[in-house]
Amino acid sequence: AQSVTQLGSHVSVSEGALVLLRCNYSSSVPPYLFWYVQYPNQGLQLLLKYTTGATLVKGINGFEAEFKKSETSFHLTKPSAHMSDAAEYFCAVSRSGGYQKVTFGTGTKLQVIP
Amino acid sequence: DAEITQSPRHKITETGRQVTLACHQTWNHNNMFWYRQDLGHGLRLIHYSYGVQDTNKGEVSDGYSVSRSNTEDLPLTLESAASSQTSVYFCASSARIAGHYEQYFGPGTRLTVT
Numbered sequence: 001a002q003s004v005t006q007l008g009s010h011v012s013v014s015e016g017a018l019v020l021l022r023c024n025y026s027s028s029v030p031p032y033l034f035w036y037v038q039y040p041n042q043g044l045q046l047l048l049k050y051t052t053g054a055t056l057v058k059g060i061n062g063f064e065a066e067f068k069k070s071e072t073s074f075h076l077t078k079p080s081a082h083m084s085d086a087a088e089y090f091c092a093v094s095r096s097g098g099y100q101k102v103t104f105g106t107g108t109k110l111q112v113i114p
Numbered sequence: 115d116a117e118i119t120q121s122p123r124h125k126i127t128e129t130g131r132q133v134t135l136a137c138h139q140t141w142n143h144n145n146m147f148w149y150r151q152d153l154g155h156g157l158r159l160i161h162y163s164y165g166v167q168d169t170n171k172g173e174v175s176d177g178y179s180v181s182r183s184n185t186e187d188l189p190l191t192l193e194s195a196a197s198s199q200t201s202v203y204f205c206a207s208s209a210r211i212a213g214h215y216e217q218y219f220g221p222g223t224r225l226t227v228t
Contacts, residue, residue, distance in 0.1 A: 009154070032214045043204055043219035044157075051214045090156060100145055100164065100208060100215045106156040 002027040004091045006105035014113050019063075019078040021108045023091030026072065033074040034092040034102065035065055044090060050074060061085070086112045117141075120205050120220040128228055133192040135223050137205030145208040146188040147217065148172075148180060150201040157204065163188055195227045 007022040025031055032051045036044040048059025055067040061084075065076045074091060091105040118139040127133050137146065144165045149157040149172075159172030161180040169180050177199060179191045192199055205220040 034216075036219075041222075043221045044206075044217075045219070046216060049214075049216070051212070094215065101147075101159065101162065102215075102217055104149075104157040106154060 002031065002093045002095055002103050004093050004103060004105040006091050006108050008108055009106065010109045010111065012111040012113055013081045015083055016080050019076070019081045019085065019110065021076040021089050021091075021110065023065075023074045023076065023105060024072050025074060025091070025093045027093055027095055029095045032094040033065075033067060034094070035059065035063070035074075035076050036090045036092060036104075038088045038090065038107075040087075047076070047089070081110075081112045083112050083114065086110055118205060118207055118218055118220040120203075120223050122223060123221065124224045124226075126226045126228060127195050129195060129197060131195050133195050133225065135190045135192075135203055135205075135225070137188045137190065137220060138186055139205075139207045139218075139220075140186065141207060141209065141218070142185055143207035143209050143218075144185065145215065146182070147206045147208070148178075148188065148190045149204045149206065150174065150199075151204060151222075152201050160190065160203075161188075192225075195225075197227050199225065200227045201225060 003026045005024045034049045035047040037047045050067040058064045088109045094102045121136045147162040148160040158174045163182040203223045206217040208215045208217045
């Protein structure tokens with residue numbers, strides 16, 4: 001079985017401040033991990049992913065995440081928040097071996113304060 | 115450009131009526147999924163299909179059905195709509211990329227059952 005837990009359903013940051021969205025996963029086998037972003041009234045877009053190799057992965061719009069196996073975490077960060085980053089962010093887990101289903105977290109809504 | 119579309123984008127229906135939500139993708143992906151998105155629950159998997167004539171139940175399949183007669187379409191039917199099925203519904207398809215599967219989402223259908 002696999003699952004993800006996102007800490008904090010709402011996060012507020014000031015424009016220009018660090019963005020940190022937390023995600024912890026549970027998986028019985030090596031995981032594949034994803035962050036998706038959802039803008040209002042839109043579907044989900046892939047932001048970044050970890051499959052194998054480098055544990056620090058970079059995505060679109062200046063976001064990055066680090067896979068930490070010892071902490072079972074995959075937190076999303078961005079050094080400087082922009083107003084356009086206001087959206088809902090979903091962490092998701094799948095597993096290696098050609099497994100096709102993805103399990104999503106409950107989401108974190110990011111508010112950016114001017 | 116290849117894409118995934120959903121129709122209608124908004125639907126209001128009455129309790130007890132049958133409703134069908136359409137999902138169409140032009141990527142020729144074998145795998146297609148239906149999710150519902152509710153506050154506090156994130157995305158939950160309703161049904162999925164790995165190819166023509168293949169359908170499988172997800173974690174919240176009661177009251178829903180799907181059929182897959184071709185690669186492009188996976189319609190979702192609510193056999194007798196209930197107020198608990200008021201939600202935003204997302205269709206997704208997935209492709210294998212470098213050993214893992216990535217999901218691509220449609221824009222969503224907002225369904226209200228009165």
